[in-house]
Amino acid sequence: MRVGVLTGGGDCPGLNAVIRAVVRRGVRDHGFELIGYRDGWKGPLEGLTMPLGIEECRGILPRGGTILGSSRTNPFAIDDGVERIRANLASDGVDALVAIGGEDTLGVATKLADAGVSVVGVPKTIDNDLSGTDFTFGFDTAVNIATDAIDRLHTTAESHHRVLVVEVMGRHAGWIALHSGMAGGASAILIPEQPFDIDAVCDHVQTRFESEYAPIVVVSEGAVPKDGGDMTLSSGEKDSFGHVRLGGIGDRLAHEIEQRTGKEARAVVLGHIQRGGTPTAFDRWLATRFGLQAADAVADGDFGTMMALRGTRIDRVPLHEGTGELKTVSPAEYAEAEVFFG
Amino acid sequence: MRVGVLTGGGDCPGLNAVIRAVVRRGVRDHGFELIGYRDGWKGPLEGLTMPLGIEECRGILPRGGTILGSSRTNPFAIDDGVERIRANLASDGVDALVAIGGEDTLGVATKLADAGVSVVGVPKTIDNDLSGTDFTFGFDTAVNIATDAIDRLHTTAESHHRVLVVEVMGRHAGWIALHSGMAGGASAILIPEQPFDIDAVCDHVQTRFESEYAPIVVVSEGAVPKDGGDMTLSSGEKDSFGHVRLGGIGDRLAHEIEQRTGKEARAVVLGHIQRGGTPTAFDRWLATRFGLQAADAVADGDFGTMMALRGTRIDRVPLHEGTGELKTVSPAEYAEAEVFFG
Amino acid sequence: MRVGVLTGGGDCPGLNAVIRAVVRRGVRDHGFELIGYRDGWKGPLEGLTMPLGIEECRGILPRGGTILGSSRTNPFAIDDGVERIRANLASDGVDALVAIGGEDTLGVATKLADAGVSVVGVPKTIDNDLSGTDFTFGFDTAVNIATDAIDRLHTTAESHHRVLVVEVMGRHAGWIALHSGMAGGASAILIPEQPFDIDAVCDHVQTRFESEYAPIVVVSEGAVPKDGGDMTLSSGEKDSFGHVRLGGIGDRLAHEIEQRTGKEARAVVLGHIQRGGTPTAFDRWLATRFGLQAADAVADGDFGTMMALRGTRIDRVPLHEGTGELKTVSPAEYAEAEVFFG
Amino acid sequence: MRVGVLTGGGDCPGLNAVIRAVVRRGVRDHGFELIGYRDGWKGPLEGLTMPLGIEECRGILPRGGTILGSSRTNPFAIDDGVERIRANLASDGVDALVAIGGEDTLGVATKLADAGVSVVGVPKTIDNDLSGTDFTFGFDTAVNIATDAIDRLHTTAESHHRVLVVEVMGRHAGWIALHSGMAGGASAILIPEQPFDIDAVCDHVQTRFESEYAPIVVVSEGAVPKDGGDMTLSSGEKDSFGHVRLGGIGDRLAHEIEQRTGKEARAVVLGHIQRGGTPTAFDRWLATRFGLQAADAVADGDFGTMMALRGTRIDRVPLHEGTGELKTVSPAEYAEAEVFFG
Structure with missing residues (x-):
């Protein structure tokens, strides 16, 4: 045969x-x-x-x-x-x-x-x-890579009293965000299946700052705000090259959190290192x-x-x-x- | 409550x-x-x-x-x-x-x-x-640590035309050996549930040497030779301190393979790094x-x-x-x- | 005291x-x-x-x-x-x-x-x-993290016949790019100290495709094209949020290489995971x-x-x-x- | 040419x-x-x-x-x-x-x-x-592997109130022990260049137990006790197979520390995973x-x-x-x- x-x-x-x-x-x-x-x-x-x-x-x-x-x-x-x-x-x-x-x-x-x-x-x-x-x-490899990254980012968040937003893969399903966020001790996990409330996210961020640990927010690339969530920018738009990744949800969310909470926020977009x-x-x-x-x-x-x-x-x-x-x-x-x- | x-x-x-x-x-x-x-x-x-x-x-x-x-x-x-x-x-x-x-x-x-x-x-x-x-x-952590070790040992085995025997945890059940051996590309995996035939192990070792890759044998600490398997030493004996680990199955097996195949063989006993x-x-x-x-x-x-x-x-x-x-x-x-x- | x-x-x-x-x-x-x-x-x-x-x-x-x-x-x-x-x-x-x-x-x-x-x-x-x-x-930690990422990206580049551009830290000095690029087997390394010639970069990319290995380009965040290098976009500009990182050199370079060579190119921006x-x-x-x-x-x-x-x-x-x-x-x-x- | x-x-x-x-x-x-x-x-x-x-x-x-x-x-x-x-x-x-x-x-x-x-x-x-x-x-690779192992062993030592002895490579020179011991936060580092005093080692072990952290002792394979150091066993002897590794310094030291301090002690011999x-x-x-x-x-x-x-x-x-x-x-x-x- x-x-x-x-x-x-x-x-x-x-x-x-x-x-x-x-x-x-x-x-x-x-x-x-x-x-x-x-x-x-x-x-x-x-x-x-x-x-x-x-x-x-x-x-x-x-x-x-x-x-x-x-x-x-x-x-x-x-x-x-x-x-x-x-x-x-x-x-x-x-x-x-x-x-x-x-x-x-x-x-x-x-x-x-x-x-x-x-x-x-x-x-x-x-x-x-x-x-x-x-x-x-x-999947397990991707989750471990994302979790390692989150582990590393905790120290930066804490030393600088900053919010760190980690964008992971997942256009339609939030499995990588869910597992790596749970494994990495995220303050909030945002997935495509559950449109997020930006006010609630900012509340989680503020709560975490009240302890000595700084917040990490893990977000699937396909996560979207709730209707009427009043984010400065809606999801999915393209940058001037026609690339969706630029100005992706991670960057937009960091910007929004910074504006609303007054805390410095930075985004990290893990991208292809999750799949190789x-x-x-x-x-x-x-x-x-x-x-x-x-x-x-x-x-x-x-x-x-x-x-x-x-x-x-x-x-x-x-x-x-x-x-x-x-x-x-x-x-x-x-x-x-x-x-x-x- | x-x-x-x-x-x-x-x-x-x-x-x-x-x-x-x-x-x-x-x-x-x-x-x-x-x-x-x-x-x-x-x-x-x-x-x-x-x-x-x-x-x-x-x-x-x-x-x-x-x-x-x-x-x-x-x-x-x-x-x-x-x-x-x-x-x-x-x-x-x-x-x-x-x-x-x-x-x-x-x-x-x-x-x-x-x-x-x-x-x-x-x-x-x-x-x-x-x-x-x-x-x-x-378990997953232990298996990953053992697999990393096996990955590392492959290069030494190949560069030196040597057999490497890796002893992993598992007194009564061979799960760590089974998973890390499969993940690490072992030439043979020996577990407590399946008493091993030392002749068959040596055959696997010889077969692997015929390719350009050198053999790794993964063995549970509780693995035992078949009755009549004619190993120089039976399992379980203690060294002069009363420790079972000394002269454990990994060391004995490396010795036996070396004697029988004429190829250099070395044992690595992973021990407690698997559990921390x-x-x-x-x-x-x-x-x-x-x-x-x-x-x-x-x-x-x-x-x-x-x-x-x-x-x-x-x-x-x-x-x-x-x-x-x-x-x-x-x-x-x-x-x-x-x-x-x- | x-x-x-x-x-x-x-x-x-x-x-x-x-x-x-x-x-x-x-x-x-x-x-x-x-x-x-x-x-x-x-x-x-x-x-x-x-x-x-x-x-x-x-x-x-x-x-x-x-x-x-x-x-x-x-x-x-x-x-x-x-x-x-x-x-x-x-x-x-x-x-x-x-x-x-x-x-x-x-x-x-x-x-x-x-x-x-x-x-x-x-x-x-x-x-x-x-x-x-x-x-x-x-520095050594940052270089190892970048090198691990490059190692991972090699397989994606090869399996997909793609160019991968890795943007690492270094606004004024190219040490992280130099060391991680040498350690990771990069096809080209672009640093602030040496304004790059985009034509030469594309030549390196093409050369690498002639072997079975796909190219990785490592670029410092502060790298800039040579005067008259005729990149579609000049360096340093900000996105609509006022963030420099968006549309950073990594993304722009991937875009440019894709346009010029006709090969798919993707950027990965390692960001803060290098420092935690x-x-x-x-x-x-x-x-x-x-x-x-x-x-x-x-x-x-x-x-x-x-x-x-x-x-x-x-x-x-x-x-x-x-x-x-x-x-x-x-x-x-x-x-x-x-x-x-x- | x-x-x-x-x-x-x-x-x-x-x-x-x-x-x-x-x-x-x-x-x-x-x-x-x-x-x-x-x-x-x-x-x-x-x-x-x-x-x-x-x-x-x-x-x-x-x-x-x-x-x-x-x-x-x-x-x-x-x-x-x-x-x-x-x-x-x-x-x-x-x-x-x-x-x-x-x-x-x-x-x-x-x-x-x-x-x-x-x-x-x-x-x-x-x-x-x-x-x-x-x-x-x-050398740097070997030191990192040894340091990773020491990091892992800390948690076991602490959770079990145990001493862990880590034997690393180095027959004539203690560089791997020195660097990995310093990087891993060892309670004592024993190297060939400095014959050790078993009483001092046990003192270090006891001191560490007085904090909440348990001791790790890092020892080069070629380390030897001081003359008259009154270890139960002298160094270098071979086991019944003629292998020096069995009953090596790590195992002997763990035994000796256990006998003298009354604390459980375990040895881990890293062996060939340091070099592949x-x-x-x-x-x-x-x-x-x-x-x-x-x-x-x-x-x-x-x-x-x-x-x-x-x-x-x-x-x-x-x-x-x-x-x-x-x-x-x-x-x-x-x-x-x-x-x-x-």
Whole structure:
């Protein structure tokens, strides 16, 4: 059996660990021959392949990134995209695909599976917002990087009697902010799921200053103020280059807090350092187990499925389940974090 | 309501996070007054208390260790131990106890609960071998420390064409070895649950040398050779000081591998660095949530329960469930790791 | 003898280590009584003191920030500032001051010494731009944090065939960029001392893409393009909030590289995470030795001096020497880094 | 010009950074052709070569170990060793050698230079005990690893009211113990240069217990008790396997302290984790600059020299200077650390 592997979407620590596990299990226990498709869906679309055996996977387990490269190419946005993929798989002699990616990449996989292509999916997003699985790999690494940053910023906040606003990733879901904010002892955590009240945020800031510890506010890049929240600037606008990041929510919030509380406030935007580099042990373990299970799913002919962590088990769930609806922070989960605000 | 808190057994990153969460939730949402008992069960036994309010908990979230101190005192091993605890709780005006600890500490909690004392338990062990919960806090930190060490040792093994044996914690259960060995790309992982065949270990070592990567063998301190495994030395013996650690399994195994394969082999015994220092983000998050739920269990009068992680939920399970039987690595879980041996 | 200690200017890992060493040496070997002045020069100006003995210094060695607080208050900018300091020192019975700070704080110390106040200085700047000393503490920590970030970004750059621009601290001197860029394997390093040629930067970027590794460009916040360099935007302009950081050089450079090379480029602005948190071992060692020597200088009556690292020795140099002229990266030092460009 | 490069002796973070810098400078600025000799002096002795160009050096900067391999082979201990090296260099067309190593490797280099071979040396030892240079690369990494471990052990010591003894590398010189002990806030630091008084060590331990912080004792593997110090066991003895490490000074000291003070004491032997893995920024910077200077020395025909850090400059000193006498901790340097004992 010949099996293709590809990785799509944004960088995420643990991709190489999945690849290595698919290869190792496939070669050792199922007699697969493996082939790498480069740069996400662009690979099968344009026939970009690379050899993928046990040798190619030596030493990659602790390395971030992906030896296969990635892209955001969507074959359904291209004329004959699906036909070209079918043709390339056929001419490469590939019987089945393992697609490792997030909402977009697995969305394509879902449609291809519906169209009869033999594909299994491995969920990947540092944002942890894919349904059907307790956690995705990459998330734990991102949370630890953000928490380390928050730990460092505490001393600066305290020594200078300043507010520090930390903007972390999360456009639609606040998981990184929630976990790193709880782990880092934030005075307030602002997430997309819960539009924030700027007055309440400033109250938390003031409360914290009454102790000897200075406030850290952790904010998801996608957090927005409540309607009528009367922030000087509304969210989402672009700077003069057309970049959304400039004047992002972190900077705007620091400005607003400074204006309202009279305390110096500074923003730190963590950006891409959250998604690169060596994965944590948890992410390597999870990614490895996803890879093993994906190879088994292919061997079992269990296509159209996505690997999922449930407790400590790796289950297979329908691809639709993972990509149908975004997994967001529930009010009850957010309420746990609120216990520590102020 | 007056609630006492204590921490027992070995050091474990995340203890302070639990304490802080119990206090914060208790004071803020349940109107508790809290009191700290020092040094595990020795505290209520001898009436050793300390103030425990929101102030005492400032800044402790990222700190390893426990502000309450710890011990291995067992009141059931002491005449009138239980009576003295009852008397001290009564004279301190304490209505309920939150006991944070491992098998021994929670074993005492279980018996006290059976004897009518109002107690809830929070599971703690870096070994991750308590039943009823997917994970215990401290474990993720230990696994990351061990994985970092393994990452470092790879370069030495490769540059010197050497075998490196890494001995990690785990007397009765191989969880730390399993997770750090999988995350660190070990050539073999030896755990107490699966007596090892020294010939097979040496085969894995030889196989790895045939690639350009040198072998790392990860071994739990409690791992033992198979009967008839013909190791030069059997396990468990003590050195001339009566210490078991000297001449522990790591050292013996390195010696044995060197003798059998003719390759230089060195052992590294990680020891106590696995259990100290700042917790990972995962452990802070888990410990915090255990603490919140423990305070809620007390408020609900739900005594005799232990907090447990199930998927991403914190449930309460009967204390008996956590302490009845050790949670060990199953053959299926071990088989996943074996895919990468050699 | 009664000795006051203060810390001024921006946060810098190692401040607490200096304080602890001054106290320990002073109390143990010179019979000093110590007193802390809070919040930089604001402390002696307004008579803000705190007790400072061996007890207050327990556990602070690994902690970032400063237990004394800091500010940028300049007594020479305030009417009667110097007289008020003299009066407060007299009423507090303080015979001598140890001032720990950067260019501004030590500039004040220099003028006070000239005016007859008994003061010794300890150089502090994460930017490493104080003359007279090989290194200042805090710098090594900042460089390691920046290098870790660069290491992480490599994988993202490679997996996505992207350019990553990393903006590090350094308004007037490029030391952090130089050291972290050399340590991180940057394709180009841009520093204030060497106005950059945007065409040359784009050439380096293109060259790196011809190998399988993607380019990282490290840029000091104070770097500027050469005259006539034809960047779309000139440096230094402010965003609509009046913040210089928005649309800083990192963002502008990423935009420019993307426009010119046709490759996706992203900026990461490390900001305050470079100056907080636990110091590296080198910074703790250097800070501790500065503190010991500062206490000795006070005991010797060697006022008007600044502690300086020369090779592995701690010398005392005139305060004027440290604050007279900024220590910048020489063309020869920059030429070493250029060997690795492209 | 054809230049061979080799690395000898124990693993040391930064070796790859030196190799990369020699190659890059040599190819780019001096027109060298480079060749790698494998496994230290064994390479030129047995004619073991590997290609060594800019391609081979991609991505190696942050990696520990050495892509050239290493050994402890001494050609002067082998009949005709020197003649065989000469013959191999001639047949490989190699005009000059860059030898990267410690006392032994550079000792060979010194003798070969005396015998007319064109060789320059780069000093390498994590122990920092080579004369003629302020620091050697690898040392800063080792000190940071040891300091991290000490930081972690503090919490265990405090929570359990225990003594923790940390054994670090250093057979003949106490630099790692001195720096990590000062950085880690040790209660006592024991080094080979200063035979220790066990009574004084126990006094320091007792003093520390009187505060709320528990003692950490940092000890070099080569530390020895004073004559007549009345330790239960003398140093240096081997266990039943002939390994010196078992029952090393750390374990013996913990036993002795426990016996004398009645406090629980535990030893942690850091071992090989001190010498592997990714180098710190300082070590990458130093190693890179050594490599640049070594290539320049070859281009200048300045053979028989060793690269040396003096302040912030890289100088060339005669090879004899680096290998003639061990650089040890002076009494004055040790006295600085003693300020913090107890």
